[in-house]
Amino acid sequence: MLRYNMSIRPAMPDAPGPALADPAFAAHDHTRCTAAALAAAEAVCAREGGRLTPVRRRTLTILLEAHRALGAYEVLSRLAADGFGGQPPVVYRALDFLQARGLVHRIRRLNAFAACLRPGEAHQALFLICRGCAAVAEAPGGGVRASLEAAAAATGFAVERASLEATGLCPACRGEAP
Amino acid sequence: MLRYNMSIRPAMPDAPGPALADPAFAAHDHTRCTAAALAAAEAVCAREGGRLTPVRRRTLTILLEAHRALGAYEVLSRLAADGFGGQPPVVYRALDFLQARGLVHRIRRLNAFAACLRPGEAHQALFLICRGCAAVAEAPGGGVRASLEAAAAATGFAVERASLEATGLCPACRGEAP
DNA sequence: GTCTAGGATGTTACGATATAACATGTCAAT
């Protein structure tokens, strides 16, 4: 198990903006999770239909490699740098495709997108956004989702999709700035 | 108890867009809840500081009277029609003020704002957004919030604010289009 | 009453995010 900031992206401050999205602010082997996610993406497309075309694949790998939440225009500029069309619809369409298959999540509080860390598995994402370091973690939100459905059922509402996002302080930032 | 569409806004189709925000898709006396919310707003300002100036008061009553989620520019155009400044910062500042005091909620999935239905009471809002009729209900989300905090605690994350929003079908629309 | 400092509002200008609409291209099945 590798410490993310120590070994995976040692010399890439990568400017400010929404940051890391890892399982729960915990370290992990990033190259491995990227490869796994890409393989899962192929499998999902094979199963659910739709082709993982070059733009779509590149969009996904951009999000996986960045390993943090990126704005659509940030993704777009990287796509353009790689020779793909540089207009907004290109990236929004790719993101739509990936979102529809659960390979990418949208984080509404940030107007940003992040690669899913559990592609292929049915799950409810819960995003924890640190206001100290801008890190974003995708945590399992199954329990929260169940609780939400119970609350909704009390009013007769049938939940189809839920967005669960919280802001606060990650473990590291709690120590620094309590 | 009055049936909202029958007696409160009988002749006002009010165009499409995000719709009603009532306690749980249930009917209620709207003039009463508007007056109560305004009184609560005065009390909150007296207690927490800040003045409920004309623009701010009017912004709040616009949301209360619309009784649904409104985009900032929708609110703005109504403010302008009432003689208040017609520039975006006017409405965004008023909305910021009201949000900071819990008198208005922001609904991120809709890029819209709705008057709080429990002003003055500490509470976690849970928004239920119907994809059939675009109605929006603010339900009590205390239980969901507790569940979310438990999930976050498992990763050492300290939750400060949470947005809980679900899309699905309201009771009425479930019957019509199951 | 005047002065003054902080807060509130008005206004210009711009930045950031997202989509509509249409043209073009690709590919696999007939």
Place this chain on the structure above:
DNA sequence: ATTGACATGTTATATCGTAACATCCTAGAC
């Protein structure tokens, strides 16, 4: 080869949100 479905490229524009600065109002100090 033809065709139809899907995918991409491109132009233009819609929608949402903020920075920065000028002006004004108001409450307390004197």
